[in-house]
Amino acid sequence: AQSVTQLDSQVPVFEEAPVELRCNYSSSVSVYLFWYVQYPNQGLQLLLKYLSGSTLVESINGFEAEFNKSQTSFHLRKPSVHISDTAEYFCAVSGRGFQKLVFGTGTRLLVSP
Amino acid sequence: GAGVSQSPSNKVTEKGKDVELRCDPISGHTALYWYRQRLGQGLEFLIYFQGNSAPDKSGLPSDRFSAERTGESVSTLTIQRTQQEDSAVYLCASSLGAGNTEAFFGQGTRLTVV
Numbered sequence: 001a002q003s004v005t006q007l008d009s010q011v012p013v014f015e016e017a018p019v020e021l022r023c024n025y026s027s028s029v030s031v032y033l034f035w036y037v038q039y040p041n042q043g044l045q046l047l048l049k050y051l052s053g054s055t056l057v058e059s060i061n062g063f064e065a066e067f068n069k070s071q072t073s074f075h076l077r078k079p080s081v082h083i084s085d086t087a088e089y090f091c092a093v094s095g096r097g098f099q100k101l102v103f104g105t106g107t108r109l110l111v112s113p
Numbered sequence: 114g115a116g117v118s119q120s121p122s123n124k125v126t127e128k129g130k131d132v133e134l135r136c137d138p139i140s141g142h143t144a145l146y147w148y149r150q151r152l153g154q155g156l157e158f159l160i161y162f163q164g165n166s167a168p169d170k171s172g173l174p175s176d177r178f179s180a181e182r183t184g185e186s187v188s189t190l191t192i193q194r195t196q197q198e199d200s201a202v203y204l205c206a207s208s209l210g211a212g213n214t215e216a217f218f219g220q221g222t223r224l225t226v227v
Binding site for chain 1 (some may be wrong): 144146148154155156158161163164166169204206208210211212213215216218219220221
């Protein structure tokens with residue numbers, strides 16, 4: 001079985017500052033890793049995913065995440081955040097094959113001017 | 114349909130009543146999930162359907178909770194004898210099934226037990 005830990009429940013940052021949202025996972029098998037985002041009053045949507053190949057994956061709005069197998073981590077980073085990045089971010093893991101998607105408890109990113 | 118559809122969007126019920134929540138997944142999606150999101154908290158896994166396999170019910174919090182899915186179509190989540198702690202947003206998601214595919218979420222049903 002897989003599990004995900006997001007240690008930071010809330011991360012406040014100022015606009016244009018860098019940010020890192022931490023995600024660690026546990027699994028006895030190879031995994032796929034995802035970050036989902038939930039903007040205020042909206043549904044969850046996929047931000048980016050790691051399936052295989054390059055360990056660094058990027059989203060269209062400037063976020064990136066790096067799969068680190070030795071540290072079992074998939075931290076999300078952005079070099080310069082915007083007010084519009086204020087949202088709840090969920091890390092998720094799935095095993096290979098037909099496995100259920102397991103989510104972390106989420107990190108609320110609060111960007112202030 | 115174009116996306117995952119959930120109904121009702123909001124439900125207020127009295128403690129002790131039964132409620133039924135509905136989810137229409139994206140056509141062709143073999144996997145369907147139910148999650149619960151309490152106010153200010155993360156996503157709590159409830160149940161997972163994958164094709165014709167036996168569902169993974171390991172997240173259902175009590176025997177008051179049950180869910181059904183007919184084939185690869187509509188799913189209903191039923192909560193019997195609702196309690197105030199059942200108040201939450203219930204989210205449904207569907208995917209093509211394999212672990213590497215994106216899950217698409219509905220807007221959720223906000224359940225309030227008074």
